[in-house]
Amino acid sequence: MATYITNEAIAAGQRLDALAPSHAAGAVVSFTGYVRDHNLGEAVSTLYLEHYPGMTERALAALEIDAYARWPLLAVDIIHRVGELTLGDVIVFVAVASAHRQAAFEAASYLMDQLKTHIPLWKRECHTASTTPVWLIPH
Amino acid sequence: MATYITNEAIAAGQRLDALAPSHAAGAVVSFTGYVRDHNLGEAVSTLYLEHYPGMTERALAALEIDAYARWPLLAVDIIHRVGELTLGDVIVFVAVASAHRQAAFEAASYLMDQLKTHIPLWKRECHTASTTPVWLIPH
Amino acid sequence: MNIELRLFARYREATGVDHERICSAAETISELREVLLARGDHWLVLADERLCCARNQTLCSLDSALCDGDEVALFPPMTGG
Amino acid sequence: MNIELRLFARYREATGVDHERICSAAETISELREVLLARGDHWLVLADERLCCARNQTLCSLDSALCDGDEVALFPPMTGG
Numbered sequence: 385m386a387t388y389i390t391n392e393a394i395a396a397g398q399r400l401d402a403l404a405p406s407h408a409a410g411a412v413v414s415f416t417g418y419v420r421d422h423n424l425g426e427a428v429s430t431l432y433l434e435h436y437p438g439m440t441e442r443a444l445a446a447l448e449i450d451a452y453a454r455w456p457l458l459a460v461d462i463i464h465r466v467g468e469l470t471l472g473d474v475i476v477f478v479a480v481a482s483a484h485r486q487a488a489f490e491a492a493s494y495l496m497d498q499l500k501t502h503i504p505l506w507k508r509e510c511h512t513a514s515t516t517p518v519w520l521i522p523h
Numbered sequence: 524m525a526t527y528i529t530n531e532a533i534a535a536g537q538r539l540d541a542l543a544p545s546h547a548a549g550a551v552v553s554f555t556g557y558v559r560d561h562n563l564g565e566a567v568s569t570l571y572l573e574h575y576p577g578m579t580e581r582a583l584a585a586l587e588i589d590a591y592a593r594w595p596l597l598a599v600d601i602i603h604r605v606g607e608l609t610l611g612d613v614i615v616f617v618a619v620a621s622a623h624r625q626a627a628f629e630a631a632s633y634l635m636d637q638l639k640t641h642i643p644l645w646k647r648e649c650h651t652a653s654t655t656p657v658w659l660i661p662h
Numbered sequence: 663m664n665i666e667l668r669l670f671a672r673y674r675e676a677t678g679v680d681h682e683r684i685c686s687a688a689e690t691i692s693e694l695r696e697v698l699l700a701r702g703d704h705w706l707v708l709a710d711e712r713l714c715c716a717r718n719q720t721l722c723s724l725d726s727a728l729c730d731g732d733e734v735a736l737f738p739p740m741t742g743g
Numbered sequence: 744m745n746i747e748l749r750l751f752a753r754y755r756e757a758t759g760v761d762h763e764r765i766c767s768a769a770e771t772i773s774e775l776r777e778v779l780l781a782r783g784d785h786w787l788v789l790a791d792e793r794l795c796c797a798r799n800q801t802l803c804s805l806d807s808a809l810c811d812g813d814e815v816a817l818f819p820p821m822t823g824g
Contacts, residue, residue: 397536400553407560407610413631414539414553417824420622421546433823434752436816439800464823471546476824483559485743489632492552496624496824502802504816505823506752519753520822521793556743572742573671575735578719603742615743624824635743641721643735644742645671658672659741660712 387444387462389435394463394474403479409458413488414479415496419469423520427512433466433475436504440464443503451480451495455487462495464505526583526601528574533602533613542618548597552627553618554635558608562659566651572605572614575643579603582642590619590634594626601634603644663687663730665694670737676707691715691734692724698736712739744768744811746775751818757788772796772815773805779817793820 396416403412419431448460459481465474478495482488499505500522507520535555542551558570587599598620604613617634621627638644639661646659667682674680688694695713698705716735717726728734746765755761769775776794779786797816798807809815 395540396551397538397540399536400539400555401534401536404555404557404611407558410557410559412535412553412555412557414551414555415624415627416539416543416551416553417624418543418549418551419546420549422622434755435823436749436751436797436800436818439797439816442800443802472543483561485554485556485635489554489628489635493628496628499824501821503823504751504797504818504821506819507822508752519756519819522820522822573674574742575668575670575716575719575737578716578735581719582721638743640740642742643670643716643737643740645738646741647671658675658738661739661741 387448387460389440389444389464389466391465391467394465394477396474396477399461399463399477400479403459403461403481406458408483409481410483411485411488412479412481413485413492414477415492416474417476419471419473419475421471423509426509428471428509429512430471430510431469431475432508432517433469434506434508435464435466439504447495447498447503450498451491454494455480455482455491456484457482457487457491460491460495462499464499464503466505526587526599528579528583528603528605530604530606533604533616535613535616538600538602538616539618542598542600542620545597547622548620549622550624550627551618551620552624552631553616554631555613556615558610558612558614560610562648565648567610567648568651569610569649570608570614571647571656572608573645573647574603574605578643586634586637586642589637590630593633594619594621594630595623596621596626596630599630599634601638603638603642605644663728665728666731666733668733668735670735672738673707673736677704689728690724691717691722691726691728694728694734695724695736708736710738713737714739744809746809747812747814749814749816751816753819754788754817758785770809771805772798772803772807772809775809775815776805776817789817791819794818795820
């Protein structure tokens with residue numbers, strides 16, 4: 385029902401409950417991504433998320449349309465946090481509602497794949513063992 | 524963190540927020556199943572869920588152990604409603620937490636597949652067009 | 663042998679039985695099913711070729727051997743989730 | 744041609760530039776990148792072989808042609824999600 389970028393904490397549970405939009409939806413699949421305390425063997429203390437204002441919103445809106453075109457979805461939620469985050473904060477919340485469960489699982493997984501590689505967002509980590517922040521590089 | 528059968532409404536959003544158990548979890552995938560207003564072309568009014576008390580709980584506990592053995596999971600939630608349900612009610616809530624997203628998606632999808640076929644639960648629908656309830660038959 | 667029989671869903675409704683203690687010489691669940699089918703009309707629902715069963719609350723096959731005191735459940739394919 | 748250049752993440756930090764209006768004869772994003780690399784040390788970060796780019800806020804390839812007034816963004820591989 386929404387696609388946006390935010391500096392504020394994301395209330396994943398509230399979003400989940402708000403998603404089932406009609407009695408036609410049998411299945412809601414959600415993904416919630418949290419700031420983890422480790423990454424690639426390094427202990428993480430904080431995470432900074434940079435984005436490209438304007439393009440990010442356009443890319444998310446296009447991604448939502450793309451998902452509706454690929455699966456028979458009844459609702460889509462894509463919310464991405466930016467700015468300074470700390471351990472346990474929600475980075476991203478994605479949820480989709482569909483009449484059927486397979487479409488919902490596939491679409492949620494697809495949206496996460498696309499978010500990782502096609503939306504202008506960049507993560508910079510602070511490690512507890514170092515004072516120099518590190519920009520993440522995809523494999 | 525819990526596996527149980529209940530006659531009460533399931534608070535999916537609350538369960539989702541409660542699941543991320545530690546700062547080691549980067550990914551939480553949830554599935555929420557709702558009573559839909561239609562099934563196989565019939566308009567549905569209510570749904571009754573029967574189960575096998577004792578065996579259901581054992582089978583769910585075994586399923587949880589099975590999931591932990593197959594994927595590196597940090598938390599598993601499997602909650603299934605039984606009794607009389609109405610449109611929009613949550614039938615089932617499944618959520619898993621893992622350090623990584625692929626394991627979380629795979630495990631949640633697997634748990635739903637198993638719930639559909641290996642846990643002693645049976646659905647009986649009332650259709651708006653008929654006074655005779657119909658037991659569902661898997662394809 | 664004493665067997666604790668349990669029926670669920672459609673089978674329970676058709677037979678009117680959800681729970682019954684049976685004393686039988688049946689040595690497998692399949693044989694027990696034959697005994698029940700012989701009871702007549704209401705019990706023919708158990709001829710269902712998709713019938714599933716559990717012995718002592720664990721899914722099993724119809725040719726599972728029975729022991730005295732076993733709990734045997736017969737039910738249609740499960741439809742949870 | 745006037746180009747609105749934007750840099751993000753590691754490129755922004757290394758060059759100290761997040762946003763700059765450039766007047767250049769470059770006809771493609773690739774040519775614009777060469778112009779920037781020639782500025783010296785701090786700009787060598789743009790030699791990154793995994794450099795990505797967008798023209799007017801849409802992902803594109805480095806050989807995309809430029810038009811007057813285009814907004815061109817250069818950035819490392821994205822790491823959202």
